[in-house]
Amino acid sequence: MHVSVEQAREMLSALLSPPGHETVPLQGALGRTLAAPLRALVSHPSATESALDGIACREADTLGATPGAPARLRVVGESRAGLPFPASVGPGECTRIYTGAPMPAGADAICPVEELLDDGPEHVLLRRPASPGDVRREGGDFRAGEEVMAAGLPLTAPRVALAAALGHQTLPVRRRFRVALLSTGDEVVEPGQLLRPGQVYDSNRYGLAAMLAECGCEVVMLGHAPDSVEALEEAVARSGGADLLVTSGGVSMGRYDFMRDLLIDHGRVAFWKVRMRPGGPAILGGWKGLPVIGLPGNPVSSLVVFHVIVRPALTGQPLQALTLRAATPFRALGDKAAFWRGVIRGGQVHDYGQQGSGILRSLSDADALVIVPEGQPVAVGDDVQVVLL
Numbered sequence: 001m002h003v004s005v006e007q008a009r010e011m012l013s014a015l016l017s018p019p020g021h022e023t024v025p026l027q028g029a030l031g032r033t034l035a036a037p038l039r040a041l042v043s044h045p046s047a048t049e050s051a052l053d054g055i056a057c058r059e060a061d062t063l064g065a066t067p068g069a070p071a072r073l074r075v076v077g078e079s080r081a082g083l084p085f086p087a088s089v090g091p092g093e094c095t096r097i098y099t100g101a102p103m104p105a106g107a108d109a110i111c112p113v114e115e116l117l118d119d120g121p122e123h124v125l126l127r128r129p130a131s132p133g134d135v136r137r138e139g140g141d142f143r144a145g146e147e148v149m150a151a152g153l154p155l156t157a158p159r160v161a162l163a164a165a166l167g168h169q170t171l172p173v174r175r176r177f178r179v180a181l182l183s184t185g186d187e188v189v190e191p192g193q194l195l196r197p198g199q200v201y202d203s204n205r206y207g208l209a210a211m212l213a214e215c216g217c218e219v220v221m222l223g224h225a226p227d228s229v230e231a232l233e234e235a236v237a238r239s240g241g242a243d244l245l246v247t248s249g250g251v252s253m254g255r256y257d258f259m260r261d262l263l264i265d266h267g268r269v270a271f272w273k274v275r276m277r278p279g280g281p282a283i284l285g286g287w288k289g290l291p292v293i294g295l296p297g298n299p300v301s302s303l304v305v306f307h308v309i310v311r312p313a314l315t316g317q318p319l320q321a322l323t324l325r326a327a328t329p330f331r332a333l334g335d336k337a338a339f340w341r342g343v344i345r346g347g348q349v350h351d352y353g354q355q356g357s358g359i360l361r362s363l364s365d366a367d368a369l370v371i372v373p374e375g376q377p378v379a380v381g382d383d384v385q386v387v388l389l
C-alpha cells in the first residue's frame with residue numbers, strides 16, 4: 001500500500017474521469033486549459049510592415065550614407081497603419097511610414113526619424129543607410145492556417161493574447177474539475193472565532209481552496225467535520241456531483257483518525273501512505289463512487305502533497321522541476337523521498353532550517369521544495385531538483 005510519489009500521482013489521475021470540453025469567451029479563458037489545437041485564422045503581421053516610425057525607401061538608394069554625405073530622397077506620400085500608400089516608391093523616392101504601417105510597393109528598407117538629418121516636407125536627408133532589418137515580414141509571427149497552440153496548453157495571459165491574435169473569439173477548454181473540500185478534526189476552528197488551548201485555526205481548508213483555485217477548479221466548500229465516521233459520512237454526502245473530494249486530517253495512526261476508517265472500512269482504498277515526507281500518511285480511495293484523497297492534517301504536509309501529487313493530476317501538467325546548486329547539505333531519508341523547504345539566493349538553494357510539518361510559516365517563507373530522493377543525501381555544491389512554490 002506504500003506507493004511512490006509518481007505512483008500516487010498516476011493512481012489519482014486514473015481515478016479522475018476525463019473532464020470533457022466546453023467553449024469560453026477569450027475573457028474567461030485565463031487559467032483554463034486548451035482542449036484542442038488552435039490554428040491561425042490570419043497571418044501576423046497581416047502584411048509586410050514597418051517596425052519603426054520613419055521613412056520607407058529602397059535600400060540601394062541609401063547605401064554609403066553618412067552624416068557628412070547624407071542620402072537625399074524625395075517624399076512622395078505616407079503609409080499609416082490601416083491606411084497604406086496606394087502607389088509605388090520609385091528610385092530616389094520615399095514615403096513617411098509609421099510603426100505597423102504596410103510597406104509601400106517598391107520600398108524594402110526603413111530609416112527611423114531619429115536618423116534623418118533633415119525632415120522637410122518634400123525631401124529628407126538620411127545620415128545612415130536605411131535598413132531592411134526594420135521591416136516585419138508578413139506572417140513572420142504566424143501564418144494563416146498554421147497550428148500555433150497545442151491542446152493541453154495552460155492559458156496564461158500571453159497565451160490568451162496569442163489566441164486573440166490568431167483570430168479566435170471563443171476557445172475550446174477543458175471543463176473545470178468540481179472539487180469538494182472538507183477539513184476534519186475536533187480541534188479545528190474557523191479563523192475569527194475564539195481559540196481555546198489545544199485548538200487550531202483551519203488553515204488547511206483555506207490553503208487548499210486557494211491551491212484548487214490556482215488549478216482552475218470549481219471548489220465546493222463542505223466546511224469542517226468533527227472526528228466521527230457519522231459526521232464524515234454526512235459531510236461527504238453533501239459533495240454531490242463533485243469529481244473529487246479532498247479532505248485534510250484524520251488519516252494517520254491515531255484512534256480518532258476517522259477519514260482513514262471511512263475509506264478502509266466503508267469505502268475502498270487505492271493507496272494508503274506515500275513514500276514521502278512531509279505528507280506520508282496521505283490516502284487515496286473512493287466512497288460511494290466518489291474519488292477521495294485524504295491529505296494529512298499537518299499544515300505543511302497537506303499543502304505539500306497537494307503541490308506534488310494533486311495539482312499535477314488535476315491540471316494534467318507534469319511537476320515542473322528545475323536544477324539548482326545546493327548551497328547547504330540536504331539530508332536524505334532511507335525509505336522515502338524528502339521535499340525539504342528551500343530558500344533560493346544568488347541562484348543557489350539553501351536549507352530553510354525548520355522542516356517540521358507543523359511549521360506553516362516555513363512554507364510561506366520558502367521559495368521551493370528541494371527533492372531529495374530516497375537514500376541520496378545532497379552535499380554542498382551538488383545539483384538538486386527543486387519545485388518552485
Ligand SMILES: Nc1nc2c(c(=O)[nH]1)N[C@H]1C(S)=C(S)[C@@H](COP(=O)(O)OP(=O)(O)OC[C@H]3O[C@@H](n4cnc5c(N)ncnc54)[C@H](O)[C@@H]3O)O[C@H]1N2
Nearest residue numbers: 183200201202203204249250251252253257296297298301
Ligand atoms: N504514531 C504515528 N503518529 C503519526 C504518524 C505515524 O506514522 N505514526 N504520522 C505522522 C505524520 S507524518 C503526519 S503528517 C500526521 C498526519 O496526521 P493526520 O492526517 O491524522 O492529521 P491529524 O492528526 O488530524 O492532525 C495533525 C495535525 O494537524 C493539525 N490540523 C489538522 N487539521 C488542520 C487544519 N484544517 N488546519 C490546520 N491544522 C490542522 C492538527 O491539529 C494536528 O496538529 O500524523 C503524524 N502522526
Ligand code: MOO
Nearest residue numbers: 278279280301357
Ligand atoms: O508527513 Mo508528516 O507530514 O511527516 O508530518
